[in-house]
Amino acid sequence: xxxxxxxxxxxxxxxxxxxxxxxxxxxxxxxxxxxxxxxxxxxxxxxxxxxxxxxxxxxxxxxxxxxxxxxxxxxxxxxxxxxxxxxxxxxxxxxxxxxxxxxxxxxxxxxxxxxxxxxxxxxxxxxxxxxxxxxxxxxxxxxxxxxxxxxxxxxxxxxxxxxxxxxxxxxxxxxxxxxxxxxxxxxxxxxxxxxxxxxxxxxxxxxxxxxxxxxxxxxxxxxxxxxxxxxxxxxxxxxxxxxxxxxxxxxxxxxxxxxxxxxxxxxxxxxxxxxxxxxxxxxxxxxxxxxxxxxxxxxxxxxxxxxxxxxxxxxxxxxxxxxxxxxxxxxxxxxxxxxxxxxxxxxxxxxxxxxxxxxxxxxxxxxxxxxxxxx
Amino acid sequence: xxxxxxxxxxxxxxxxxxxxxxxxxxxxxxxxxxxxxxxxxxxxxxxxxxxxxxxxxxxxxxxxxxxxxxxxxxxxxxxxxxxxxxxxxxxxxxxxxxxxxxxxxxxxxxxxxxxxxxxxxxxxxxxxxxxxxxxxxxxxxxxxxxxxxxxxxxxxxxxxxxxxxxxxxxxxxxxxxxxxxxxxxxxxxxxxxxxxxxxxxxxxxxxxxxxxxxxxxxxxxx
Numbered sequence: 003x004x005x006x007x008x009x010x011x012x013x014x015x016x017x018x019x020x021x022x023x024x025x026x027x028x029x030x031x032x033x034x035x036x037x038x039x040x041x042x043x044x045x046x047x048x049x050x051x052x053x054x055x056x057x058x059x060x061x062x063x064x065x066x067x068x069x070x071x072x073x074x075x076x077x078x079x080x081x082x083x084x085x086x087x088x089x090x091x092x093x094x095x096x097x098x099x100x101x102x103x104x105x106x107x108x109x110x111x112x113x114x115x116x117x118x119x120x121x122x123x124x125x126x127x128x129x130x131x132x133x134x135x136x137x138x139x140x141x142x143x144x145x146x147x148x149x150x151x152x153x154x155x156x157x158x159x160x161x162x163x164x165x166x167x168x169x170x171x172x173x174x175x176x177x178x179x180x181x182x183x184x185x186x187x188x189x190x191x192x193x194x195x196x197x198x199x200x201x202x203x204x205x206x207x208x209x210x211x212x213x214x215x216x217x218x219x220x221x222x223x224x225x226x227x228x229x230x231x232x233x234x235x236x237x238x239x240x241x242x243x244x245x246x247x248x249x250x251x252x253x254x255x256x257x258x259x260x261x262x263x264x265x266x267x268x269x270x271x272x273x274x275x276x277x278x279x280x281x282x283x284x285x286x287x288x289x290x291x292x293x294x295x296x297x298x299x300x301x302x303x304x305x306x307x308x309x310x311x312x313x314x315x316x317x318x319x320x321x322x323x324x325x326x327x328x329x330x331x332x333x334x335x336x337x338x339x340x341x342x343x344x345x346x347x348x349x350x351x352x353x354x355x356x357x358x359x360x361x362x363x364x365x366x367x368x369x370x371x372x373x374x375x376x377x
Numbered sequence: 378x379x380x381x382x383x384x385x386x387x388x389x390x391x392x393x394x395x396x397x398x399x400x401x402x403x404x405x406x407x408x409x410x411x412x413x414x415x416x417x418x419x420x421x422x423x424x425x426x427x428x429x430x431x432x433x434x435x436x437x438x439x440x441x442x443x444x445x446x447x448x449x450x451x452x453x454x455x456x457x458x459x460x461x462x463x464x465x466x467x468x469x470x471x472x473x474x475x476x477x478x479x480x481x482x483x484x485x486x487x488x489x490x491x492x493x494x495x496x497x498x499x500x501x502x503x504x505x506x507x508x509x510x511x512x513x514x515x516x517x518x519x520x521x522x523x524x525x526x527x528x529x530x531x532x533x534x535x536x537x538x539x540x541x542x543x544x545x546x547x548x549x550x551x552x553x554x555x556x557x558x559x560x561x562x563x564x565x566x567x568x569x570x571x572x573x574x575x576x577x578x579x580x581x582x583x584x585x586x587x588x589x590x591x592x593x594x595x596x597x598x599x
Contacts, residue, residue, distance in 0.1 A: 087503055116505035127500035130595045131518040141504040143514065172594040192504070 033101040035196055035228040036063035036086055040095030042252075043081050055081040057252040058095060063196075063245075068222050068229040070243030070260070072236060072275055078252040079232040083198050086230065087119045088112045100195065117145050120189030124201035126181040128173040128188075134160065134180075135169040138187045145192055159187040163217060179210035186217060190225075197221070199231035203238055215242050236275050240264060240337050248272045260338040265307055282346065282373070283331050290374035298375040299328070299348040300356060305369040306334075306343035315366055316345060322362045323349055348376055378563060387569055390553040393467050394577070397542065397549055398535045401471050405478025405535075406528060412438070412479065413486025414512060424498070424508040438480040446538050449473050470547025474538055478531060485527035489520040522593035529585025533578050540574075550574055 038061040046052035056078045063069045073079045084090035085097050085104070092105040099115060107115060128137050135156055142152045160166050163183040173181055182202060189197055199218070203211040219242045222229050233239060239246050239260055246264075247257035250271040256263055267273045282290070290301060306315070311334075320327045332345035349355055363370050412434065418424040419431040444452070450473040454464045457472040493516050501511045517524070540551020550570050558567030 089499060089502060113505040113507065116503055119503070121500070121503040123496060123500060125494075125496055127494070127496040129497060129515060129519060131521060131592070140501075140514065144501070144504050144506045144510050174594055174596055198503075 033098075034062040035065045035100060036061075036230060037098040038062070038082075038085075038095070039098065041082075041085060041092055041097050042094035043078075043085060043090055044093045055252055056085065059249075059252075059254050061247050061254055061257060063228060063230050065228055066222075066226050067245055068219070068231065068243045069245040069247070070239035071230070071232045071247045071249055072234065072239050073232075073249035073271075074234055074275075077249045079234075079249050080200060081252075082249065083200055083230065083232045086196075086198060087116050087121065117141070117192050118194050119196045119198060120192070120194035121198040121200065122182065122185045122189050122202045124204045126173070126178075126185045126205075128181055128184055130173055133170050133172055134165060134176065134184045134187075137173070137184055138191055141188060141191045155191060156187075159190055160184075162190070162221075163187045177210075178206050179213060182206065182210075182214050183217065186214075186221070190221070190227075195228065197227050197229045199229060199233075201233055202231065204233065204235070211238070212241070218242060234275075236264075240335070242338070244338050248275065261307070261340050261342070264337045265305060265342055286330055286346070286376070289376050291376070292374055294351045294375040295377075298351050298377055300351040301330070301346065301348050301373040301376050302359070303371045303373055304345045304347060305371070306345070307340065307369075310366065310368055311341040311343055313366070315368055318366070319347075319359070319362060323355060323359060326350055326355065346373065351375060378557075378566070383566065383569065386553060386557065386566075387550075387573065390548060390550045390570070391573060391577075393547070394536065394539050394549040394551075396467060397471055397474055397539045397547065398532060401474035401478050401539075402528075402532045402535050404471075405475045406482050406531065408475075409479040409482030409531075410486055410524075413483040414490060414516070416483060416487040417490035418508070418512065418516070424511055438483055441476070441480040442484065446473070446477055447541050449477055450542060465546035467548050470539070470542035470549075474535060474542065477538060478535060481534065482527060482531045485530060486520075486524055489523035489527055490516050492523060493519045522589045522595070525585060525589040525592065529582060529589070532581050532585070536574065536578055536581070550577075 038059040040058045040060060041056065042054065042058050043056040044052055044054045059082065061071075071079050071082060081090050085092050086099060088104050088107065097104045099119070102115065104112070104115065129140065132140065138156045138159055139152045142155060147155070157166070157169070160169055163186050165180060165183050165187070168176065168180060168184075173184070176184065185202070197218075202218075203214050206214060215238060218229060218231075221227055222242075229242075231238070231243065243260050245258065246260045247254045248263070248269060248271055249255070250269070255269040256267065256272050263272060264276065267276055286301075291298070294300070304315075304319075316329075326349050328348045330346045330348055332343070334341065334343040336342070349359065362368075415425070416431065416434060416438070419427040419434075421428045441449075450470075453473055453476060456476075457469050458464050460472055461468045463469050497515050497519060498511055501515045506514065539547070539549050540554070543549065543552025543555055546552075550573060554567055554570035557563045558570055
């Protein structure tokens with residue numbers, strides 16, 4: 003094993019057992035940070051009476067990326083993220099962290115692995131009896147780091163999260179956002195290679211949420227730390243995650259680049275989670291008919307991204323079709339750093355108008371979707 | 378009865394009470410604390426899973442707690458004799474007081490530990506903490522204010538129990554109150570004994586509350 007990370011992993015616990023004949027160097031380079039391979043979690047007995055929280059999940063978390071797992075409450079996302087650091091056991095399939103099978107580790111191996119994985123929580127889980135400083139010091143104490151090294155490490159971490167002046171404060175003296183910053187500093191204390199975030203912003207107000215997300219983004223960029231987060235808020239995924247997986251009833255129903263999933267959702271669950279841009283307002287949704295009757299208007303969604311986001315296409319469409327275009331809904335957003343716009347328009351369903359519009363779409367490369375017909 | 382005599386009897390009895398309460402309190406708590414921690418952490422799926430031992434220990438603790446103290450005093454006379462060489466006197470009284478303290482304090486410690494937010498245990502596990510690190514670095518420090526309250530409650534109950542060990546010649550304030558105040562119709566003595574007990578309980582309670590407050594950082598405001 004020549005690559006740096008493989009050497010590190012090998013020094014901490016048994017090297018991943020490579021398949022016979024596989025090239026260890028190539029494996030080391032391509033090993034994702036986390037790989038779920040048909041991973042499942044079942045509580046209780048098989049068959050009736052048991053409960054399957056997570057079922058045959060195949061998912062990879064790329065090194066250095068921020069990956070979001072989104073789902074409604076009870077979808078199994080909490081269980082899924084806890085299978086990564088062994089807080090929940092894997093009952094079928096495998097979960098590999100940096101090539102190491104979590105399920106095959108003993109208690110000692112598991113503790114070694116956990117010291118390389120930071121975790122932050124919805125309710126922060128700070129010790130009320132310890133100051134911010136001592137909370138950040140806790141994982142280092144647990145790892146047996148000496149006092150002097152702890153002092154040298156904790157101060158800079160508190161500075162990093164912007165709490166350099168709060169070292170002596172107890173959690174009860176801090177706001178929610180400050181508590182989560184302490185939680186983040188604590189999670190970073192042992193220089194982890196992976197950060198797990200369990201609904202880290204769900205207990206925070208929108209403004210604080212943004213500042214915590216900014217912090218996570220900065221840490222990801224500056225330290226190259228891989229982040230796996232779970233959330234029920236699309237906003238969180240949209241703001242920081244480059245990749246997303248949608249979980250529903252214990253299964254991953256859709257996954258990919260956040261921008262792709264967001265702009266072209268395939269699964270019903272994804273669509274309902276996308277509360278903003280792609281959702282029709284209620285009044286419009288109830289008015290849509292699948293088939294036109296005489297005099298009806300066609301309802302079309304125009305999607306702008308990439309090149310089309312920067313061109314004055316709406317104006318040209320109006321010019322093309324005359325003044326008959328009616329704008330009914332729309333939004334322009336930023337999804338993992340890229341602009342994305344969606345505009346719902348209606349115009350006459352008469353064949354020549356529709357044909358002119360379609361010709362325009364073909365010429366400009368605009369992505370469109372016929373949603374139905376309205377009176 | 379002259380004031381001198383009254384004072385001498387009272388101070389002697391007070392010293393006996395303090396001796397019994399504090400020795401039984403300290404020894405009983407030292408033994409009760411780990412039992413309480415074990416009761417709180419050895420259930421199924423907990424830090425030191427040993428559900429059967431947990432159940433057995435729980436039954437023993439319940440049995441000890443449901444035995445009326447005065448019966449306990451008589452029932453363990455052989456043990457008392459083994460440990461102190463006698464079955465009467467202050468030292469002999471300390472044995473049943475200690476035995477009664479252990480399960481009482483253990484249950485209080487158990488509930489104090491169980492009150493600690495489960496999220497903290499999960500966070501510590503996620504850091505790679507061993508079960509004993511979780512006990513020493515998370516559970517005990519977080520439960521410290523509640524454990525101090527439990528200790529206060531234990532000592533206050535012990536003051537009450539110590540009044541009963543007059544039955545085995547244990548001496549102390551309760552004994553003085555019964556023999557001089559009640560049996561010899563000395564109302565001054567009775568009032569004095571009760572007054573001293575009230576002050577004693579008050580002092581212990583205030584000291585305990587103060588200590589618990591000092592260590593409680595949960596609701597601190599700037």
